[in-house]
Structures are given as structure tokens and as C-alpha cells.
Amino acid sequence: MSSTTADAHAGGHGHGHDHPKHLAHHFETLEQQYGSGKLGIWTFLLTEVLFFSALFVAYTMYRAQYPEVFQFASQYLDTNLGAINTIVLLFSSLTVAWGVRNAMLGQHKMLCINLLLTLACAGGFMGIKYVEYSHKFHEGTLWGGHVDSIFKADPADISETMKEHSHAWNGDGELVAVKDLDPVFRQRLGLFFAVYFCLTGLHGIHVLIGMILLTWLLLRAMKKEFGPDHFGAIDFGGLYWHLVDLIWIFLFPLLYLIS
Amino acid sequence: MADSSHNHDAHDDHGLAHPVPLKLLFAVFFTLVGLTILTVITGQMTFAGFDLALAMVIATCKATLVCLIFMHLKYDKPFLGMIFLFSVLFVGLFLAFTFLDSNEYNADINAWVRDNMTISQ
Incomplete structure (x- = not known):
């Protein structure tokens, strides 16, 4: 029944079978083919959750062990940029979900627009991430022992956002509060940034892979390859993109909102 | 879903396409944005040890919405x-x-x- 669609499938598959154009030979029906793909992508998403879980467990262990370190270090992250990035990703999730709907209904033009919007959001997300990362490299809020450099930084090199934590800065550009802290505590600040860079870095790699995937889907959508009986690739690519969003939904409060 | 390409009831188990209504997609998006703002606001307050729990409850609500509607688990097997x-x-x-x-x-x-x-x- 699904084989009779308004979507024109004029030719190209010229070996006189009576099966639907998009049905691969090793499947009985389109439903079976779609169901198999769905099972496949969900199994992949399961491995993705477990993949990320190692870093989430590392985060939890270290935060449980050194809650004061996480609380202190978290103030060096820009909550506004994190919140904007959250909204950007949520919007991209909306456009991807909308795109899946477009593909199901054979709305080629809207599908292309939604995929383009999603790509733009992904680019925006990476752009904001770049701003955040370069800030941290500039200010030396980095992993491991590198974090120590923030205590030696030239005050002229310290941005206004850093100075806003003024209770911690004195006229010499030193973090007064930190100076008085236990040296071991200072050393451990790098732990937070190590976890931060690993988690957001791995997530960022997933966004980049998602952008490649979205570009490929967009190119196919522009050739009007998707329709009511053939939207699996859009659906599965979308599911991957939603998972990237899901991970960020948890990363944002865990990293940026430690009060 | 009057514009569905299939005329049968969308909940029949043999339908391939199940487009999520546009209204629902937007409702979910705005709820997610609202919850994000909420978690930023509550993140700046202190709730005697419940901060993390509250943030995780809000995040889990957001994740559930994404899973059920955006990832259409609600309609899937x-x-x-x-x-x-x-x-x-x-x-x-x-x-x-x-x-x-x-x-x-x-x-x-x-x-x-x-x-x-x-x-x-």
C-alpha cells in the first residue's frame, strides 16, 4: 500500500520488478525495511549513550570527591553563552523534527529549508563554542597543571568577564581567594577543566559529524530523493541529531550551573 | 494530520509515515525553551543541597519531551x-x-x- 504515492518515481530502477522503488531486495516490505533501519539507529544511539556515560561517570566521581573545586571552577564558564547554545540546539532539534515531517509528507522545499536551518544552528553552536574555547585558551583556564597559569596572568590580558568575579581579583591581577586556598585545591582546578574539555569536546565532535550528515541529507533532499515511502535516512539522521541535543541538555546544567 | 499522504487512521500499525503535528512540535520547542530559562534561574538560587537534584529533574523532563515527541518514541514500537x-x-x-x-x-x-x-x- 505504501508503494502508491504521489511522489513521482519515473525511472532509473529499470528491472521490471513489481516491488516498490525504494525497497531493497532483502526486505519483504517497506515497513520491514523501515523497522530494521529504526532498530539499527536506536541500537547505535544506545552505544552512544554508553560512550558518553564514561565521561559522565568521571564527572560524577570527581564532583562527588571535590564539590568545592567544581563549584569554584564553574564560575569561569559563561552561563549566558551556554544558555544561548542550549536554545540554538533546541531550535535545531525543532527544525530537524519538522524536516522529518516534511519528508514524510513529500514537502521537498520545506525539507531543504529545515535542513539548512539545522545546519545554520549547528554552525552557530560551533561558533559560540569556538568563542568560549578561545577565551579559555587565552585566560589559561585549561586542563591539568595548565590551569595554574591563570594565577600568573597579566591583568591586561584578563577579560571583563573574568574581572567581574571581582571578589576574587585584587589590583595585582591575582585571585586573592585562590591565593589563600590550599595549593592542592589550586592544582585540582585543572580537573574540572579537563572534564569540561573532554565532555564538550566529544560533544562538539558529534556536532561536526552531524553537520556532515546534515549536508549529505540536504544534497539528497535537493534532488527530491525523499518522500512518504522513503524518509528513513532523514528520520535516522534526525534521531542522531536529537541525541546530540539530549547530551547537551544534561551537559549545560552540569557544567555551567553549579551554584 | 489531514494532510497525511495516507488516508487510513495514522495509528494503524502498517502505516509507514506518522508525521507529528506541527502544533505539537512547536509546543514542545517552547516548553523546552521555558524549562531552559527555568533551570538558569533556579541555577542562580540555592536550595540547601537540592540544587543538583532540581537541575537534573528539569533536564530529565526536557530529555523526556525530546525522546517522546521529537524522537517520536511515543508513536513507535x-x-x-x-x-x-x-x-x-x-x-x-x-x-x-x-x-x-x-x-x-x-x-x-x-x-x-x-x-x-x-x-x-
């Missing part, structure tokens, strides 16, 4: 949702067992840190 829940369950086990183990070695680690950690000046 329950087995797919079960796969996902199992992954979450195993993350919980991973966390729990690591916690048990870590406390086992705490004393040793702290002793080593005190004796060996050098601070660069």
Missing part, C-alpha cells in the same frame, strides 16, 4: 523505547559500581596526594 531505557539503566549501574569502588581506595589516594603532589609556582 515500545521495544525501541526499551532499548533506550536499558542504556540509561546501564549508565546507572556503571555509576553505582564505580561509586562503590572509589570509596574503597579513597584513603590510599588521599595519602598519596599529600605525599607526592608538587605544586608548580
Whole structure:
């Protein structure tokens, strides 16, 4: 029944079978083919959750062990940029979900627009991430022992956002509060940034892979390859993109909102 | 879903396409934005030890919405949702067992840190 669609499938598959154009030979029906793909992508998403879980467990262990370190270090992250990035990703999730709907209904033009919007959001997300990362490299809020450099930084090199934590800065550009802290505590600040860079870095790699995937889907959508009986690739690519969003939904409060 | 390409009831189990209504997609998006604002606001307050729990409850609500509507688990075979829940369950086990183990070695680690950690000046 699904084989009779308004979507024109004029030719190209010229070996006189009576099966639907998009049905691969090793499947009985389109439903079976779609169901198999769905099972496949969900199994992949399961491995993705477990993949990320190692870093989430590392985060939890270290935060449980050194809650004061996480609380202190978290103030060096820009909550506004994190919140904007959250909204950007949520919007991209909306456009991807909308795109899946477009593909199901054979709305080629809207599908292309939604995929383009999603790509733009992904680019925006990476752009904001770049701003955040370069800030941290500039200010030396980095992993491991590198974090120590923030205590030696030239005050002229310290941005206004850093100075806003003024209770911690004195006229010499030193973090007064930190100076008085236990040296071991200072050393451990790098732990937070190590976890931060690993988690957001791995997530960022997933966004980049998602952008490649979205570009490929967009190119196919522009050739009007998707329709009511053939939207699996859009659906599965979308599911991957939603998972990237899901991970960020948890990363944002865990990293940026430690009060 | 009057514009569905299939004329039969969308909940028939043999329908391939199940487009999520546009209204619902937008409602979910705005709810997610609202919850994000809420978590930023509550993140700036202090709730005597419940901060993390509250943030995680809000995040879980957001994740559930994304899973059910955006990822259309609500309309899919329950087995797919079960796969996902199992992954979450195993993350919980991973966390729990690591916690048990870590406390086992705490004393040793702290002793080593005190004796060996050098601070660069």
C-alpha cells in the first residue's frame, strides 16, 4: 500500500520488478525495511549513550570527591553563552523534527529549508563554542597543571568577564581567594577543566559529524530523493541529531550551573 | 494530520509515515525553551543541597519531551523505547559500581596526594 504515492518515481530502477522503488531486495516490505533501519539507529544511539556515560561517570566521581573545586571552577564558564547554545540546539532539534515531517509528507522545499536551518544552528553552536574555547585558551583556564597559569596572568590580558568575579581579583591581577586556598585545591582546578574539555569536546565532535550528515541529507533532499515511502535516512539522521541535543541538555546544567 | 499522504487512521500499525503535528512540535520547542530559562534561574538560587537534584529533574523532563515527541518514541514500537531505557539503566549501574569502588581506595589516594603532589609556582 505504501508503494502508491504521489511522489513521482519515473525511472532509473529499470528491472521490471513489481516491488516498490525504494525497497531493497532483502526486505519483504517497506515497513520491514523501515523497522530494521529504526532498530539499527536506536541500537547505535544506545552505544552512544554508553560512550558518553564514561565521561559522565568521571564527572560524577570527581564532583562527588571535590564539590568545592567544581563549584569554584564553574564560575569561569559563561552561563549566558551556554544558555544561548542550549536554545540554538533546541531550535535545531525543532527544525530537524519538522524536516522529518516534511519528508514524510513529500514537502521537498520545506525539507531543504529545515535542513539548512539545522545546519545554520549547528554552525552557530560551533561558533559560540569556538568563542568560549578561545577565551579559555587565552585566560589559561585549561586542563591539568595548565590551569595554574591563570594565577600568573597579566591583568591586561584578563577579560571583563573574568574581572567581574571581582571578589576574587585584587589590583595585582591575582585571585586573592585562590591565593589563600590550599595549593592542592589550586592544582585540582585543572580537573574540572579537563572534564569540561573532554565532555564538550566529544560533544562538539558529534556536532561536526552531524553537520556532515546534515549536508549529505540536504544534497539528497535537493534532488527530491525523499518522500512518504522513503524518509528513513532523514528520520535516522534526525534521531542522531536529537541525541546530540539530549547530551547537551544534561551537559549545560552540569557544567555551567553549579551554584 | 489531514494532510497525511495516507488516508487510513495514522495509528494503524502498517502505516509507514506518522508525521507529528506541527502544533505539537512547536509546543514542545517552547516548553523546552521555558524549562531552559527555568533551570538558569533556579541555577542562580540555592536550595540547601537540592540544587543538583532540581537541575537534573528539569533536564530529565526536557530529555523526556525530546525522546517522546521529537524522537517520536511515543508513536513507535515500545521495544525501541526499551532499548533506550536499558542504556540509561546501564549508565546507572556503571555509576553505582564505580561509586562503590572509589570509596574503597579513597584513603590510599588521599595519602598519596599529600605525599607526592608538587605544586608548580
